[in-house]
Amino acid sequence: MRRHVRVVALVASLLALVGGAVCAQQPGGELIAGISADPIGFDPHKTSAYSSFEVLENVYDTLVGISEDLRPEPALAEGWETSEDGLTWTFHLRPGVVFHNGRPLVASDVAYSLNRIMDPETGSGASWRLASVDEIQPTDGQTVVIRLKHPYPGLLTKIGGYKGMAIVAKETVEDGTITTRPIGTGPFQFVTYTPGDRIVLEKNAAYWQEGKPYLDRIVFRVIPDETVRTTSLMTGEIDWVDSVPPQQIATLSAHERIEIGETSGTAYWYIGVNLNHEPLGDVRVRRAVALAIDREEIAAAAKWEAAVANDSPIPAGAYYDAEIHPFRGSPNLTAAKQLLEDAGYAEGFTADVMVSNFYPETVRAALTLQSQLKGLGVELEIRVLEWGTWLEEEATGNFDFFICGWIGNLDPDDYFYAQHYTGEVFNFTGYSNPELDALLDQGRRATVAEDRYAIYAQVQDIVINDAPYIYLYIPKVVHAWQPYVRGYVTRADEAIRFVDTWIES
Amino acid sequence: MQAYVVKRLATMVLVVLGISFAVFLVAHLIPGDPARILLGIHADRQQIDEIRRQLGLDRPLLVQYGYWISRALHGDLGRSVLTGEQVTSALAARLPVTCSLALGALLIALVIALPAGIVAAIRPNSWYGALITVASQIGVAIPDFWLGIMLILACSLTLGWLPSFGYVSIRESVGEWVRHLILPAMSIGWISGSIVTRFVRSAVLEVLGEDYVCVARAKGLRERVVILRHTVRNALITIVTVVGLQLASLLSGVVVIEVVFALPGLGRLAYDAVTRRDYPMLQGAVLTVALAFAVINLLVDLLYVYIDPRVKY
Numbered sequence: 001m002r003r004h005v006r007v008v009a010l011v012a013s014l015l016a017l018v019g020g021a022v023c024a025q026q027p028g029g030e031l032i033a034g035i036s037a038d039p040i041g042f043d044p045h046k047t048s049a050y051s052s053f054e055v056l057e058n059v060y061d062t063l064v065g066i067s068e069d070l071r072p073e074p075a076l077a078e079g080w081e082t083s084e085d086g087l088t089w090t091f092h093l094r095p096g097v098v099f100h101n102g103r104p105l106v107a108s109d110v111a112y113s114l115n116r117i118m119d120p121e122t123g124s125g126a127s128w129r130l131a132s133v134d135e136i137q138p139t140d141g142q143t144v145v146i147r148l149k150h151p152y153p154g155l156l157t158k159i160g161g162y163k164g165m166a167i168v169a170k171e172t173v174e175d176g177t178i179t180t181r182p183i184g185t186g187p188f189q190f191v192t193y194t195p196g197d198r199i200v201l202e203k204n205a206a207y208w209q210e211g212k213p214y215l216d217r218i219v220f221r222v223i224p225d226e227t228v229r230t231t232s233l234m235t236g237e238i239d240w241v242d243s244v245p246p247q248q249i250a251t252l253s254a255h256e257r258i259e260i261g262e263t264s265g266t267a268y269w270y271i272g273v274n275l276n277h278e279p280l281g282d283v284r285v286r287r288a289v290a291l292a293i294d295r296e297e298i299a300a301a302a303k304w305e306a307a308v309a310n311d312s313p314i315p316a317g318a319y320y321d322a323e324i325h326p327f328r329g330s331p332n333l334t335a336a337k338q339l340l341e342d343a344g345y346a347e348g349f350t351a352d353v354m355v356s357n358f359y360p361e362t363v364r365a366a367l368t369l370q371s372q373l374k375g376l377g378v379e380l381e382i383r384v385l386e387w388g389t390w391l392e393e394e395a396t397g398n399f400d401f402f403i404c405g406w407i408g409n410l411d412p413d414d415y416f417y418a419q420h421y422t423g424e425v426f427n428f429t430g431y432s433n434p435e436l437d438a439l440l441d442q443g444r445r446a447t448v449a450e451d452r453y454a455i456y457a458q459v460q461d462i463v464i465n466d467a468p469y470i471y472l473y474i475p476k477v478v479h480a481w482q483p484y485v486r487g488y489v490t491r492a493d494e495a496i497r498f499v500d501t502w503i504e505s
Numbered sequence: 506m507q508a509y510v511v512k513r514l515a516t517m518v519l520v521v522l523g524i525s526f527a528v529f530l531v532a533h534l535i536p537g538d539p540a541r542i543l544l545g546i547h548a549d550r551q552q553i554d555e556i557r558r559q560l561g562l563d564r565p566l567l568v569q570y571g572y573w574i575s576r577a578l579h580g581d582l583g584r585s586v587l588t589g590e591q592v593t594s595a596l597a598a599r600l601p602v603t604c605s606l607a608l609g610a611l612l613i614a615l616v617i618a619l620p621a622g623i624v625a626a627i628r629p630n631s632w633y634g635a636l637i638t639v640a641s642q643i644g645v646a647i648p649d650f651w652l653g654i655m656l657i658l659a660c661s662l663t664l665g666w667l668p669s670f671g672y673v674s675i676r677e678s679v680g681e682w683v684r685h686l687i688l689p690a691m692s693i694g695w696i697s698g699s700i701v702t703r704f705v706r707s708a709v710l711e712v713l714g715e716d717y718v719c720v721a722r723a724k725g726l727r728e729r730v731v732i733l734r735h736t737v738r739n740a741l742i743t744i745v746t747v748v749g750l751q752l753a754s755l756l757s758g759v760v761v762i763e764v765v766f767a768l769p770g771l772g773r774l775a776y777d778a779v780t781r782r783d784y785p786m787l788q789g790a791v792l793t794v795a796l797a798f799a800v801i802n803l804l805v806d807l808l809y810v811y812i813d814p815r816v817k818y
Binding site: 227 | 535548549552559595665669768781
């Protein structure tokens with residue numbers, strides 16, 4: 001009798017435990033999310049707008065996903081193997097996945113999407129991520145084989161790191177509706193878009209993650225003014241807001257009912273230097289500037305407390321951080337002046353810095369930079385351009401300095417290859433160093449973690465010291481929401497995911 | 506009269522065409538293009554050229570304008586280069602929002618300006634007359650977006666009376682349509698009202714100095730009749746001109762308020778179109794505003810015939 005009771009008690013408590021955990025998330029409800037801009041089209045392979053991806057993140061899946069701690073994880077592919085020579089990757093698709101129009105996902109869909117990204121006729125801005133790929137073939141309905149031109153251990157983050165690599169439904173490309181009515185396999189399906197006003201998504205009842213998503217609907221409201229956006233969160237008109245302006249973080253934290261999610265990001269913000277404009281071609285001049293500035297002051301001016309000053313692009317404590325900090329003592333005007341003198345510019349020089357009001361933090365940073373560089377004898381003229389013009393000027397090399405950021409850096413290769421390899425697409429500084437190029441190529445092929453670490457330590461040493469980019473700070477990602485919004489996590493890669501979110505009544 | 510109207514309409518068409526060509530040129534000649542906006546920082550020359558080719562931007566400017574004009578004359582203003590949305594349906598969706606806002610603002614402006622301007626003119630040396638003059642001076646100087654945000658902080662956040670952003674169509678709910686328009690309309694209406702107050706005051710003051718007003722008083726008419734029938738009626742030409750100009754400028758100048766209050770109106774459409782270099786959208790928005798300006802000017806000129814019997818075309 002007593003043993004019976006103990007078993008019953010044990011079973012009852014186990015049930016309570018399991019029952020409690022499952023009942024915690026309440027299905028149903030509608031989330032009103034405030035975003036800062038209108039999406040620019042819904043074709044994930046063509047648009048680069050963050051506002052588009054806030055929506056698309058919930059509509060599409062990628063072959064491989066990225067977990068909260070930024071590691072590759074199964075998504076549409078539930079498993080994969082690499083051949084011995086590292087040239088062939090075989091991905092096994094998860095069975096039972098359907099598109100929002102009811103059609104089952106098959107391997108040829110994956111091949112179609114990835115090939116579309118690589119196709120120069122598509123003009124996709126994500127094609128560089130598949131530069132190491134030779135060909136992609138579906139071998140049967142559930143298996144996709146990717147053959148590489150050379151071994152590339154970083155393939156997983158390139159294929160899955162960002163929704164620009166989404167697996168799309170071929171029929172939407174063929175009938176041209178992909179830009180206006182996307183159809184994916186993700187937790188939410190697209191319902192309507194009213195330009196200037198809202199985007200509505202509805203729960204995908206056939207989603208491949210059992211029991212998810214919890215929300216019935218998401219309504220993204222476009223609220224361009226940042227004060228109004230945070231105010232409408234405080235009045236309770238919206239439930240969640242992206243991009244909390246750094247100067248309002250303190251106000252929101254003090255608000256008793258608002259939750260703030262904060263995490264250090266994977267982005268880095270920097271001063272890009274045009275090595276083709278004298279005297280910036282001389283490394284001593286660049287290092288002088290890097291030594292003369294006060295990064296804490298610049299970070300505070302740009303982001304208040306929402307950024308960490310850093311003279312390296314890799315956050316402190318990250319696995320690949322080789323702790324290269326040649327400018328740690330800055331601002332050090334004496335040493336900086338000495339370097340300028342050695343380079344023959346003891347009297348200083350004039351230069352311009354290009355920023356855009358599209359990123360107001362860069363304007364604030366530039367103003368601080370301007371006053372800081374006066375001590376070095378550098379007269380800095382600030383050019384504030386609107387975004388379209390800024391992009392054009394950057395591409396044509398019509399600048400001395402510019403201030404910008406790179407986001408979505410997951411693999412160490414993301415931090416350096418496209419930006420500093422000789423002649424690479426995003427190398428706007430004109431930097432060219434054959435030693436660095438060789439190391440970067442090695443880094444792409446190295447498969448053993450220790451080897452990669454050593455290679456990228458050398459890369460950091462070269463790039464940080466040669467200063468084609470003068471690194472400034474690493475921003476934090478900050479979102480805010482009502483207390484009844486549960487299960488939302490602020491991600492370091494700034495992807496907005498509502499698959500685990502639920503409303504507590 | 507008919508000949509006059511026909512002549513005005515013909516001039517209007519020419520003016521609007523000229524504006525559309527000027528805007529087309531300027532938009533295409535400034536640096537940056539929609540391909541760059543779409544691709545962002547991650548773009549190489551080849552991709553940009555490919556997207557430009559897909560969007561038809563690699564053809565000569567005159568050819569592109571020619572295509573646009575020939576389709577526009579058939580009522581087809583093209584599609585957004587970035588989202589594929591039809592320009593005419595975008596304009597049709599946005600116009601009611603801007604019209605609601607402009608008319609609401611104008612209503613508030615007139616409710617403020619007509620009584621205030623007349624009172625300030627009739628009693629220029631009283632304390633309330635002076636107060637109106639000072640208040641209108643301040644009103645003219647206030648930036649509309651600042652007033653908008655202050656109103657939001659006061660009425661939405663602190664008092665919780667009114668919504669802080671967004672638009673509800675009148676077909677969905679009349680009550681909500683009004684509630685969502687109050688703050689934005691007040692932000693502009695207050696300033697517009699201040700401007701019109703000053704014109705009403707000076708127009709009425711001028712008329713008050715006329716001989717016939719003196720005669721009307723001498724005849725023994727009640728003051729109210731003197732003011733309303735003789736004074737204001739004669740000041741109406743100036744007042745109607747100013748109101749017409751205000752309405753036209755409201756239709757085009759509500760950009761900032763539409764951005765602050767997240768209203769999906771014409772001003773916001775034009776602003777987004779410029780920043781994104783969405784050429785067809787921009788052309789469509791400018792065309793609409795230019796037409797609105799021209800039509801309002803024509804209507805104001807025709808209205809003169811009814812106000813002032815001396816005016817004949």
